Amino acid sequence: MASPEPSRGRLWKWLDSRFGLADFERVARKKAVPVHKHTIWYYLGGMTLFLFIVQVGTGILLLFYYRPSATEAYESIQFIMTEVRFGWLIRSIHNWAANLMIFTLFVHMFSVLFLKAYRAPRELTWLTGAGLLVVTLAFGFTGYLLPWNQLAYFATRVGTQIVGVVPVVGEGLLRILRGGDDVSGATLTRFYAFHAAVLPTLIVGLLTLHVYLVQKHGMSVPPSVEAKGAPRRALPFLPNFLLRDLVGWLGALAIVAALAAYFPTELGEKADPFAPAPAGIKPEWYFMFMFQTLKYLPPHILGIEGEVIGVLGFGVAALILVLVPWLDRRREGEIGSRRKWLNWVWVGVIAFMLLMTWLGYTEAVPEFGIEAGQ
Amino acid sequence: MSERDERPAIERGPNGEAGSAQDKVPVRRRFLNWLLGTGAGAVSISVLYPIARYLDPPEVEESETSQVTLPMAPREIAPNTGQVFRFGTRPGIIIRTPAGELRAFDGMCTHLDCIVQYREDISRIWCACHNGHYDLNGVNVQGPPPRPLQRYSVVEQADQIVVSKIV
Numbered sequence: 001m002a003s004p005e006p007s008r009g010r011l012w013k014w015l016d017s018r019f020g021l022a023d024f025e026r027v028a029r030k031k032a033v034p035v036h037k038h039t040i041w042y043y044l045g046g047m048t049l050f051l052f053i054v055q056v057g058t059g060i061l062l063l064f065y066y067r068p069s070a071t072e073a074y075e076s077i078q079f080i081m082t083e084v085r086f087g088w089l090i091r092s093i094h095n096w097a098a099n100l101m102i103f104t105l106f107v108h109m110f111s112v113l114f115l116k117a118y119r120a121p122r123e124l125t126w127l128t129g130a131g132l133l134v135v136t137l138a139f140g141f142t143g144y145l146l147p148w149n150q151l152a153y154f155a156t157r158v159g160t161q162i163v164g165v166v167p168v169v170g171e172g173l174l175r176i177l178r179g180g181d182d183v184s185g186a187t188l189t190r191f192y193a194f195h196a197a198v199l200p201t202l203i204v205g206l207l208t209l210h211v212y213l214v215q216k217h218g219m220s221v222p223p224s225v226e227a228k229g230a231p232r233r234a235l236p237f238l239p240n241f242l243l244r245d246l247v248g249w250l251g252a253l254a255i256v257a258a259l260a261a262y263f264p265t266e267l268g269e270k271a272d273p274f275a276p277a278p279a280g281i282k283p284e285w286y287f288m289f290m291f292q293t294l295k296y297l298p299p300h301i302l303g304i305e306g307e308v309i310g311v312l313g314f315g316v317a318a319l320i321l322v323l324v325p326w327l328d329r330r331r332e333g334e335i336g337s338r339r340k341w342l343n344w345v346w347v348g349v350i351a352f353m354l355l356m357t358w359l360g361y362t363e364a365v366p367e368f369g370i371e372a373g374q
Numbered sequence: 375m376s377e378r379d380e381r382p383a384i385e386r387g388p389n390g391e392a393g394s395a396q397d398k399v400p401v402r403r404r405f406l407n408w409l410l411g412t413g414a415g416a417v418s419i420s421v422l423y424p425i426a427r428y429l430d431p432p433e434v435e436e437s438e439t440s441q442v443t444l445p446m447a448p449r450e451i452a453p454n455t456g457q458v459f460r461f462g463t464r465p466g467i468i469i470r471t472p473a474g475e476l477r478a479f480d481g482m483c484t485h486l487d488c489i490v491q492y493r494e495d496i497s498r499i500w501c502a503c504h505n506g507h508y509d510l511n512g513v514n515v516q517g518p519p520p521r522p523l524q525r526y527s528v529v530e531q532a533d534q535i536v537v538s539k540i541v
Contacts, residue, residue: 061428083432086424250417 051101068192070185092260117220153271289356456492
């Protein structure tokens with residue numbers, strides 16, 4: 001009894017005759033989300049998108065007071081945290097939502113791997129997703145330096161040094177990243193340009209493609225569900241799925257707000273390029289497993305520097321991850337993919353990442369504390 | 375649309391497809407719509423309020439300055455000259471009249487907030503933006519300025535000048 005073309009107001013009709021709103025509406029109403037036991041994983045992408053929107057909003061707000069120079073950056077954030085009304089809240093939300101966004105992004109990626117949602121014709125969706133992961137990590141890396149405090153300063157020295165290890169192009173890349181031979185005020189300005197202009201441009205392009213491809217191909221049904229025949233139920237995206245999405249987003253917002261209120265982001269001490277590095281320098285948690293792995297490598301493997309091997313190893317791993325849709329192609333006449341063992345590979349990868357992260361955080365810090373370093 | 379119609383009413387969204395006129399909407403649906411609307415309103419307010427407060431810049435203490443001490447000897451300002459100084463966050467202008475008296479004024483033109491300067495050739499305070507003229511008492515005498523410049527009191531000391539607002 002629901003009329004397919006509900007009666008509309010004059011404004012809607014006016015816009016429709018100019019925009020073609022009815023076409024958009026038809027597409028939106030046709031979109032449906034398959035219902036099966038793995039449906040919950042469909043929420044992760046939207047959740048990451050929501051947290052990204054929070055990042056755009058709070059990021060723009062921070063630009064109103066932030067000053068990107070070595071002499072003013074730390075002081076301007078001090079001003080935001082102490083003088084500007086709700087400044088502490090905006091900055092803390094920016095920090096917490098960033099961390100949560102990277103977390104949901106990882107969960108989203110692994111759910112796609114386990115449910116094999118990258119299969120044809122969704123290779124490009126996977127590829128743009130991989131691009132989004134790289135850009136998001138770059139956002140995290142560049143944003144970390146912007147407060148210009150001791151921890152960020154030294155973490156950036158170490159982090160960029162790792163780039164310098166890459167054979168052939170490493171040295172040049174290092175100079176481009178740092179804006180010179182060393183981490184300095186020039187690096188801060190550069191990271192600011194990346195964080196507030198270059199990466200946003202890239203992410204908007206990739207995100208548009210990614211979301212378009214998701215719309216074009218619809219939600220992927222996992223092979224295990226496919227094998228039992230197509231799922232019987234489908235949930236209309238508008239409004240049913242979107243409303244469920246909104247509940248999740250509201251929950252995420254509440255979690256971020258609570259974390260920001262109870263654990264406001266600290267500022268630490270202002271960076272001093274001529275002070276000795278404080279003990280216990282750590283990267284952000286999502287880089288910890290790589291950082292820790294590099295620590296365990298011996299100085300030389302088969303006559304090549306251990307770090308070089310490590311960096312190349314991560315490069316190869318990333319390449320394999322990008323090529324997964326082509327490595328895991330279904331064979332002729334096959335329903336779903338039979339390569340169940342691949343899932344054990346992903347379990348191994350997750351276990352490795354968790355173990356290395358755990359070791360990174362529990363490893364004994366050398367006797368001299370931060371006090372001794374000053 | 376077909377799978378949509380097979381669903382029980384509760385699974386449908388709040389668009390009220392179940393009935394076209396408001397009075398046909400069931401009470402429970404109406405209540406849920408009200409709940410959804412007020413909830414969304416409350417969330418919007420709790421997001422927008424901090425943003426609005428955040429965008430309003432905090433008061434800077436300096437802006438309430440009522441007195442400044444200029445670290446210069448009064449004799450450094452020759453007759454028939456003037457110079458601009460900082461009066462808190464605003465500019466001020468201090469001049470010595472051809473007769474030798476030291477006077478200070480607010481340095482912002484009353485027309486459109488440009489910063490004024492002293493013209494030695496005509497012995498007037500002058501605004502370059504729109505050719506506004508003030509006389510040696512800060513009174514607007516020619517051009518667009520609508521009001522005189524606010525005058526400050528000047529106290530000359532051996533090696534400094536104290537300028538303060540006249541209360």
